[in-house]
Amino acid sequence: xxxxxxxxxxxxxxxxxxxxxxxxxxxxxxxxxxxxxxxxxxxxxxxxxxxxxxxxxxxxxxxxxxxxxxxxxxxxxxxxxxxxxxxxxxxxxxxxxxxxxxxxxxxxxxxxxxxxxxxxxxxx
Amino acid sequence: xxxxxxxxxxxxxxxxxxxxxxxxxxxxxxxxxxxxxxxxxxxxxxxxxxxxxxxxxxxxxxxxxxxxxxxxxxxxxxxxxxxxxxxxxxxxxxxxxxxxxxxxxxxxxxxxxxxxxxxxxxxx
Amino acid sequence: xxxxxxxxxxxxxxxxxxxxxxxxxxxxxxxxxxxxxxxxxxxxxxxxxxxxxxxxxxxxxxxxxxxxxxxxxxxxxxxxxxxxxxxxxxxxxxxxxxxxxxxxxxxxxxxxxxxxxxxxxxxx
Amino acid sequence: xxxxxxxxxxxxxxxxxxxxxxxxxxxxxxxxxxxxxxxxxxxxxxxxxxxxxxxxxxxxxxxxxxxxxxxxxxxxxxxxxxxxxxxxxxxxxxxxxxxxxxxxxxxxxxxxxxxxxxxxxxxx
DNA sequence: GTGGTCTAGACCACA
DNA sequence: GTGGTCTAGACCACA
Numbered sequence: 459x460x461x462x463x464x465x466x467x468x469x470x471x472x473x474x475x476x477x478x479x480x481x482x483x484x485x486x487x488x489x490x491x492x493x494x495x496x497x498x499x500x501x502x503x504x505x506x507x508x509x510x511x512x513x514x515x516x517x518x519x520x521x522x523x524x525x526x527x528x529x530x531x532x533x534x535x536x537x538x539x540x541x542x543x544x545x546x547x548x549x550x551x552x553x554x555x556x557x558x559x560x561x562x563x564x565x566x567x568x569x570x571x572x573x574x575x576x577x578x579x580x581x582x
Numbered sequence: 583x584x585x586x587x588x589x590x591x592x593x594x595x596x597x598x599x600x601x602x603x604x605x606x607x608x609x610x611x612x613x614x615x616x617x618x619x620x621x622x623x624x625x626x627x628x629x630x631x632x633x634x635x636x637x638x639x640x641x642x643x644x645x646x647x648x649x650x651x652x653x654x655x656x657x658x659x660x661x662x663x664x665x666x667x668x669x670x671x672x673x674x675x676x677x678x679x680x681x682x683x684x685x686x687x688x689x690x691x692x693x694x695x696x697x698x699x700x701x702x703x704x705x706x
Numbered sequence: 707x708x709x710x711x712x713x714x715x716x717x718x719x720x721x722x723x724x725x726x727x728x729x730x731x732x733x734x735x736x737x738x739x740x741x742x743x744x745x746x747x748x749x750x751x752x753x754x755x756x757x758x759x760x761x762x763x764x765x766x767x768x769x770x771x772x773x774x775x776x777x778x779x780x781x782x783x784x785x786x787x788x789x790x791x792x793x794x795x796x797x798x799x800x801x802x803x804x805x806x807x808x809x810x811x812x813x814x815x816x817x818x819x820x821x822x823x824x825x826x827x828x829x830x
Numbered sequence: 831x832x833x834x835x836x837x838x839x840x841x842x843x844x845x846x847x848x849x850x851x852x853x854x855x856x857x858x859x860x861x862x863x864x865x866x867x868x869x870x871x872x873x874x875x876x877x878x879x880x881x882x883x884x885x886x887x888x889x890x891x892x893x894x895x896x897x898x899x900x901x902x903x904x905x906x907x908x909x910x911x912x913x914x915x916x917x918x919x920x921x922x923x924x925x926x927x928x929x930x931x932x933x934x935x936x937x938x939x940x941x942x943x944x945x946x947x948x949x950x951x952x953x954x
Numbered sequence: 955g956t957g958g959t960c961t962a963g964a965c966c967a968c969a
Numbered sequence: 970g971t972g973g974t975c976t977a978g979a980c981c982a983c984a
Contacts, residue, residue: 528968551696572675799944900983
């Protein structure tokens with residue numbers, strides 16, 4: 459259950475937030491389901507409560523969860539979340555496409571090759 | 583000629599390195615051509631010489647330039663550079679594809695939409 | 707009858723107190739009418755009795771109800787209540803007006819626009 | 831220059847952020863002007879650098895400043911900021927209007943009285 | 955020097 | 970018990 463990767467260049471609070479975004483978007487965590495308490499998750503991940511707090515604050519700010527004082531953090535009904543995440547990912551894809559074009563390569567070809575390799579990785 | 587964008591989230595040394603990588607890959611800078619001296623470029627960009635030094639070090643480490651003590655930095659023959667850059671970009675693309683799949687979206691569809699929007703941006 | 711909104715940023719005890727203030731001010735609850743017991747209301751709202759207790763204490767402190775030991779909580783005669791609430795709201799309005807002026811906007815114009823939008827919301 | 835008010839119910843980081851929002855919106859701080867460094871402002875306000883950091887992070891997230899690693903935080907060109915702030919304030923005004931209507935008072939009348947009193951306060 | 959992240963630990967409001 | 974804020978102090982990347 460330990461999903462912190464110290465080799466990952468993303469800061470810890472970001473990894474935690476990203477992980478929960480994913481769990482919410484794919485429906486593993488359902489609306490109004492409670493997230494682990496700040497302290498409990500900090501213990502489980504052997505990290506500092508402040509770090510978890512920072513992750514939860516980001517999740518609330520971006521509309522993934524709502525926080526009730528004295529009760530805990532809960533998953534928000536995710537009406538628009540998926541399309542928001544899609545826009546975010548599309549933005550990343552556009553940036554990458556431009557970077558590819560900037561050095562004179564063909565995005566379509568590179569995408570196709572990457573899809574193949576990604577499929578191979580998944581088979582492992 | 584000022585190619586530093588302070589609104590860009592990449593650190594400055596990274597922006598400088600990326601810019602020269604691009605110039606070399608697309609052939610604007612030719613093999614054995616000399617890069618501006620650290621001091622001169624630092625002046626031109628009104629940035630810290632340490633920063634330019636760091637960018638040049640990165641370029642050398644990644645094989646884009648070679649450095650001659652007391653003479654300066656020069657563009658390497660770019661035989662294998664292009665394929666190396668391609669691998670780097672493919673790696674990024676694979677990561678992004680996995681992120682897209684992780685939230686249950688279709689990479690092919692998202693790529694197609696991103697290509698359209700990137701084309702629109704270029705028309706501006 | 708459940709008037710707690712977990713998406714509301716106000717703490718729960720505050721929401722309960724505000725709700726009763728409103729019921730009393732508009733005359734739905736009449737002078738000397740008894741409020742539900744702490745336990746009963748806590749059950750109805752599936753919340754903590756401490757929370758209801760805190761709401762009732764606030765109502766008493768602000769003069770909306772009086773408490774009789776061993777009997778319960780009762781609505782106070784609302785002679786001056788309405789004008790007190792009005793002063794409270796006017797205080798909030800003054801703060802908001804000052805905040806609007808502090809950034810160089812026109813309170814009158816903003817108020818007019820807000821009134822229109824509030825009317826639209828009510829039509830829903 | 832000390833703009834922290836310990837009697838204010840807003841948290842310190844919020845007060846700092848609000849103060850700079852105001853300075854930027856009314857044009858006291860101009861685009862690309864540098865904010866005091868995190869450490870320096872913390873010293874000036876006798877508060878903790880983390881608290882200032884939190885305020886600056888909020889300002890960046892909301893588009894008021896941009897942050898350059900190793901250089902500092904700078905005011906962003908405020909094209910859309912003013913209209914964003916206006917919407918924020920209008921939202922507050924709408925909430926307040928609804929609260930006024932909920933207890934059967936007349937928002938227009940209360941607004942007029944508040945304007946008068948706000949004017950008196952300013953004369954002090 | 956600059957900003958950003960993190961730990962350890964305290965304290966408060968709230969349920 | 971819960972979340973939120975804050976202090977003190979360390980450490981890292983970057984300019």
